[in-house]
Amino acid sequence: MSIAKILVVDDDPQIRRVMKATLVGHSYEVIEARTGEDALEALPHEMPNLVLLDMNMPGMGGLETCRAIRSGTDIPVIILSVRNTEKDKVAALDAGADDYVTKPFGIEELLARIRAALRRSPSGPDGGPHGFTASNLEIDFDARRVHANGKDVRLTPKEFEMLRYLVAHSGRPVTHRELLQAVWGPDYGDEPEYLRVFINQLRKKIEANPSKPKFILTEPWVGYRFAG
Template sequence: MSTGRVLLVDDEPQIRRVLRITLADEGYEVTEARNGEDALELLRTDRFDLVLLDVNMPGMGGIATCSAIRAVSDCAILMLTVRDSEGEKIAALDAGADGYVTKPFSTPELLARIRSALRRTLEPQTGAPKQVDLGDVRIDFERRTVTRDGDAQHLTPKEFDLLQYLISHPNRAIPHRELLQRVWGPEYGDEVEYLRVFMKQLRRKIEPDPAKPQYLLTEPWVGYRFSPPSL
């Protein structure tokens, strides 16, 4: 039985071969694409659980491909980035990636990140509201939808998971490590840049004024806090 369907996008045949064998040995069903254009063509006709996407490719680069995929699919996206390229990593998250793995990486690290990306870490919170209104924004946890003045706001799966966890723990300063491990998985904990990028995106979609947030607040040196609207 397949562990999941993975679309592997890399222009290097040798890398694709090694990763295909590694993933197939773990039970994943792997489809290969040589570039971003081929990946998008495959996504038009087939469904994948996860896209493993290299950042540096000729033609349509990994960042542009990630943005294009995210516009049409909610599948998990993990990007392969170059170590010490902080700007590249932030760009990957901004483009809609759920996370990244830096080269060179070990096989256990890669497999752990894939498992985390495919796993829904959040279970329904006891006593959590089914629906929350934040001014003109309505969040429906059962349908996993967000609307603003009646217009749909597209949140990636990880953006919604992060928002759900924060709202389920109102008025509590939640540490970075707890957020990362509950939303991304136990293999995470030090990737504070993930939270910075995702909170920026959430504030843009949720807050009346993203530059002066009312609901999604930063707790300096600690983490983040959801402040419910005053009744």
């Protein structure tokens, strides 16, 4: 099994040293970047499997860096920040982050978040549906391709996992907790803001009219349902 490579982006050299020592001690390969600009320069050469990105950096901040990363790649991004408001979390997720971890954090929590971000949905006979086809939506789960409303659509890994799970359970309500744990892992369940952001992003990408969705429906006080 290959070792996952993690890009740690933080302007504080002490934090980078501690993070590197900890992650290397848990069998990850680590590369470092001091600024958002350095991170963007390193991405095409180092090709990391995951980015740990500080939200509050001088120059190009964490959100701007995250948007730039997401515009060109679907590498998982975890935002690290001392801010703990729902507004800040939603802003990070809207920028394309896969997860948000508040400082200070325990190393076991961070490692669990990293494992969840690196996890990919299984494929094959036991890995859920192979595809879905409707009038304006075609999904090939094996090839990880989505075509909606006459154009190819690019989904982030978490968006793709969420869509796969909803399609696999088409026709029945999927609760908030069930969906969070299916996509992010068993340590999740109390992060409804994650679902709001990712569902809105999915609707914008696959629905002809996101404000009146045809496929991803809200089940009030329960969760969501895929109408296939």
